[in-house]
Amino acid sequence: MSDSTPKIACLPNGPYYLLNDLTPRVIPNIRKSTGDPCSTVTGVALCRCGGSNNKPFCDGTHGRNGFRDEKLSDGSLDKRVNYAGKNITIHDNRGICAHAGHCTDNLNTVFKLDQEPWIDPDGATVDDIIQTIRKCPSGALSYSIDNVEHRDQERPPMVTVTKDGPYAVTGGMELIDQPRGEGASLEHYTLCRCGGSKNKPFCDGTHWYIKFRDEKN
Numbered sequence: 001m002s003d004s005t006p007k008i009a010c011l012p013n014g015p016y017y018l019l020n021d022l023t024p025r026v027i028p029n030i031r032k033s034t035g036d037p038c039s040t041v042t043g044v045a046l047c048r049c050g051g052s053n054n055k056p057f058c059d060g061t062h063g064r065n066g067f068r069d070e071k072l073s074d075g076s077l078d079k080r081v082n083y084a085g086k087n088i089t090i091h092d093n094r095g096i097c098a099h100a101g102h103c104t105d106n107l108n109t110v111f112k113l114d115q116e117p118w119i120d121p122d123g124a125t126v127d128d129i130i131q132t133i134r135k136c137p138s139g140a141l142s143y144s145i146d147n148v149e150h151r152d153q154e155r156p157p158m159v160t161v162t163k164d165g166p167y168a169v170t171g172g173m174e175l176i177d178q179p180r181g182e183g184a185s186l187e188h189y190t191l192c193r194c195g196g197s198k199n200k201p202f203c204d205g206t207h208w209y210i211k212f213r214d215e216k217n
Contacts, residue, residue, distance in 0.1 A: 050195030085121025099205030139185030152187035
């Protein structure tokens, strides 16, 4: 990954900091006591407590609403399960799923709610399965063909503020000092912005249950 690729930092009990330009640049109209100029990288603070009145940007509400960034999940779901079919093997980690529903809504012959096993790798054509998995924003799903795994995609760096949901990150943007789930993609993932996920900083679908809304997006 290029050093020019933006990075994301999770500030303790505070916002995400999207580091857009990692080259330090002189900031006008401010100087040190020595007279030397001050310089910094360029970035922007993104709300993750769910309460900002200036979403998606942080307005300091996290300091007033008691937001905490503890990971409350016990990690028991953080394991990858392989579903082998005749022509494709589907890999799934329920522990990092954001429950966006692209799989169950678009291909319910393969991805079956309230059934065990919930994935049938022979339930549709390989092409349909691939196209559905490529829509998974969290990186919970990937696939292998002929023992070659396909997990990531080639996309430019981007943070998409989804409608009443998480930040969908694509393009291999590094998430600084945050461990990933088993088999998780490094190219795409979803970050909680409702403040309620038990798997912070990652989305676990809580925004849907608490009816998180962002009327400006």
